Amino acid sequence: MEHQVGQLSAPSPSGSSEFAALADALTEARLRRKRGAKWGETAPGVLPAWVADPDLPIAPPVAAAVRAALDSNDLGHPYEDAAPARAWARWSARRYGWEPDVSYASAHGNVVAAMAACIDLLTAAGEPVIVPVPTYPPFLLAVRDLGRRPLPVPLTVDGSGRDAFDLGAVAAALRDGARLLLLCSPHNPTGRCWSADELRELTELVAAHDGWVISDEVFADVTLPGVRHVPTASLGDAVAARTVTLTSTSKAFGTAGLRHALAVAPNADLHAAISHRRYTRGATASLLGAVAAEAAWRQGDRWMDDVVRYLAARRTDLLDALPRLPGVRCRPPEATYLAWWDLRRTRFAAAPAAELLARARVQLSDGEPFAAEGFARFNFALPRPLLAQALDRLADAFGG
Known part of the structure; x- marks a missing residue:
């Protein structure tokens, strides 16, 4: 089944153009005053397209709530x-x-901390944990840090050329004793927005083996035109009973520094155990994070619609630039603001991020920590002028 078109509330043309003007006006000099990792850890003269933070205007309801x-x-x-x-x-x-039951929702400092609590509670030391790869690096790090064994299951390619789950490999892992699968939906780094049918096949397979799914849905709101996010726990009672949903405003609203995420468990006992882990692991949420998240989810619709429109235009800019990057292969991201570049056919294949940092002065995330050597992740949530500048630099490096 093809993805359903997202039913987003349509922002007014004036609202959308006003947002675009504000975003375009975010200059490099202004952004360099930020103290976050994306700019703070980037050398002078280098344009950062690595950490998954958006360089976009803050949502007015979030800013007002924090100021208050x-x-x-x-x-x-x-x-x-x-x-x-x-x-x-x-x-x-x-x-x-879909309106979820939040009776068993708990607040955490971030999604990774909540995921670690779930891994600790739902598996035993030494057990394998299924991780579709490539994947957000902390998935693999959290599994190893807790003394479990990551079991990478590479994504495959479906008939239309899109990344897809390897259900046969997942089934084999479950038969061999794995009881937990870490799901990223929408997917970081490939930008896939999984369809209801894809998610149903995967999660029903896990549930049939009495396994669990931890569904990281932090990019749910950054679904680009033509797709609609499907919450994993919305797929029926059997799936919901074996799913812990993790969500946050960190990626869509750019609030990672405020430390707030939700873990939504399917029953009271697991909820109590997950909640307890926060206090023993220093993973509690912040007050400002809770204030910002509530404001974003209550009043952020119009702003989010404008963000999606702006990012869709930046995705077009990115795709239009690919012919200037010979050898780079990239499937158009359906969600997130991340482009997953296959550079294995380029002269930068051995160390893509390091080579392009040196030659183009653009910082990307290297694919190796994602379990994908020869790849790089490009964050295109930049103001239009800066994105154009970064793409020009990269084109020069490929042409030189």
């Missing part, structure tokens, strides 16, 4: 109420046509 907390001197320990989780449930109903 600061004005109230409200920087203490968070009081965990259900307001952010309820806001996310209503957001999901508006955006995806």
